[in-house]
Amino acid sequence: MSISFRLSDEQESLRALAHEFAENEIRPVAPHHDETGEYAWEVLRKAHELGLMNTHIPAEYGGLELSAVDGILIAEELAWGCSGIGTAMEANGLAQQPVILGASDHLKKKYLAPMTETLQMCAYAVTEPGAGSDVQALSTTAVRKGDRYILNGNKMWITNAGVADWYFVVALTDPARKAKGGMTAFIVERGWAGVTPGKKEQNMGQRASDTRAVTFEDVEVPVENVVGVEGDGWKLAMAAFDYTRPAVASASVGVARAAMEYAIQYAGERKTFGTPIANHQAIAFMIAEMAMNIEAGRLLCWQAGELKDRGARNTMQSSYAKAFCADMAMKVTTDAVQIFGGYGYSREYPVEKLMRDAKIFQIYEGTSQIQRLIISRELMVRGR
Numbered sequence: 001m002s003i004s005f006r007l008s009d010e011q012e013s014l015r016a017l018a019h020e021f022a023e024n025e026i027r028p029v030a031p032h033h034d035e036t037g038e039y040a041w042e043v044l045r046k047a048h049e050l051g052l053m054n055t056h057i058p059a060e061y062g063g064l065e066l067s068a069v070d071g072i073l074i075a076e077e078l079a080w081g082c083s084g085i086g087t088a089m090e091a092n093g094l095a096q097q098p099v100i101l102g103a104s105d106h107l108k109k110k111y112l113a114p115m116t117e118t119l120q121m122c123a124y125a126v127t128e129p130g131a132g133s134d135v136q137a138l139s140t141t142a143v144r145k146g147d148r149y150i151l152n153g154n155k156m157w158i159t160n161a162g163v164a165d166w167y168f169v170v171a172l173t174d175p176a177r178k179a180k181g182g183m184t185a186f187i188v189e190r191g192w193a194g195v196t197p198g199k200k201e202q203n204m205g206q207r208a209s210d211t212r213a214v215t216f217e218d219v220e221v222p223v224e225n226v227v228g229v230e231g232d233g234w235k236l237a238m239a240a241f242d243y244t245r246p247a248v249a250s251a252s253v254g255v256a257r258a259a260m261e262y263a264i265q266y267a268g269e270r271k272t273f274g275t276p277i278a279n280h281q282a283i284a285f286m287i288a289e290m291a292m293n294i295e296a297g298r299l300l301c302w303q304a305g306e307l308k309d310r311g312a313r314n315t316m317q318s319s320y321a322k323a324f325c326a327d328m329a330m331k332v333t334t335d336a337v338q339i340f341g342g343y344g345y346s347r348e349y350p351v352e353k354l355m356r357d358a359k360i361f362q363i364y365e366g367t368s369q370i371q372r373l374i375i376s377r378e379l380m381v382r383g384r
């Protein structure tokens with residue numbers, strides 16, 4: 001029996017569609033959105049029409065129900081165009097995933113199905129000012145009163161918080177039990193009384209993406225908006241990462257690939273000491289390193305996605321992909337700036353944006369340190 005790395009004809013077409021979209025619709029406007037931080041509504045509208053958003057919503061709710069590997073292919077291409085715009089698009093998938101995994105049919109019909117018809121945004125609101133890597137330290141509470149929960153607390157660093165129609169929120173319902181059944185997930189609409197998104201954060205990179213705090217003050221959440229059952233919050237919030245981390249990792253591959261392509265082009269054009277810098281072995285080898293690591297990273301993403309698609313546990317492989325690709329993208333984009341020399345440091349050239357954009361991959365959806373923590377625990381505690 002052999003292993004195939006060959007994509008199906010449908011996957012090749014999907015990849016080509018996403019690439020064409022990134023080239024024609026995303027790249028031309030990316031510098032503007034990086035500069036201004038304006039949300040790329042026009043691009044998102046077109047992506048939605050083409051079926052490049054919300055790709056994992058099940059067919060019974062009107063979605064495309066694409067596989068994890070399909071999503072990974074799309075994520076690489078979108079981020080190749082601009083990972084800020086890509087993140088804005090893909091953050092919907094992060095908020096939707098725990099809903100797909102655990103919500104009632106009623107909630108799926110109410111909140112997922114409409115997203116396949118019109119462009120709507122949602123956000124995964126778990127992190128808090130005092131709880132990032134240590135999600136169990138969160139302090140937002142939801143206290144049951146009759147047929148409602150009263151939600152109070154602050155979320156921080158929430159992608160799409162200013163544009164989302166609804167949030168996937170995790171709060172404490174039994175503070176003593178925390179992750180062991182004390183956390184509950186809710187769908188909370190942005191328009192409800194007591195929900196206040198903060199101002200847009202001025203981030204280093206991926207500036208087209210909208211990141212904000214959100215405050216909940218005595219927000220009344222109907223019991224029917226619990227995702228799964230009370231106490232499922234931790235499990236659902238974490239389970240989503242097995243789907244989304246390989247795609248986020250793949251987005252960092254897209255950023256690295258863009259940087260390598262620019263570096264190859266520039267190395268062929270820029271001359272020093274009478275010859276293109278590509279002819280200096282130090283430069284040529286830097287490019288060879290980029291290519292090897294991009295390829296290795298992509299294969300880790302595909303592996304993690306393939307495991308998920310055949311129903312196997314992929315937590316460790318998702319962390320391999322996330323940590324390797326994030327660190328790799330940071331190194332590749334930094335080296336691309338090096339190959340451009342002084343021009344690499346200038347906003348007039350494309351690689352400084354890629355270096356700024358790459359940094360967040362080592363931080364969000366679990367930092368590179370947390371991925372190593374997961375890998376080492378999987379190896380030493382689960383004995384895999």
Ligand SMILES: Cc1cc2nc3c(=O)[nH]c(=O)nc-3n(C[C@H](O)[C@H](O)[C@H](O)COP(=O)(O)OP(=O)(O)OC[C@H]3O[C@@H](n4cnc5c(N)ncnc54)[C@H](O)[C@@H]3O)c2cc1C
Binds near residue numbers: 091123133160364368
């Ligand atoms: C642009 C952006 C978008 C984001 N989008 C979202 C979103 O949509 N939804 C959401 O819920 N969150 C989001 N986040 C939050 C993000 O997931 C957290 O910032 C991240 O998990 C790290 O948490 P922290 O910032 O609190 O850092 P900390 O947890 O305070 O970590 C600080 C440093 O210590 C290290 N560290 C912490 N614990 C350990 C340990 N046990 N061992 C070794 N090292 C450790 C970390 O790796 C890091 O280097 C976003 C963040 C940013 C910046």
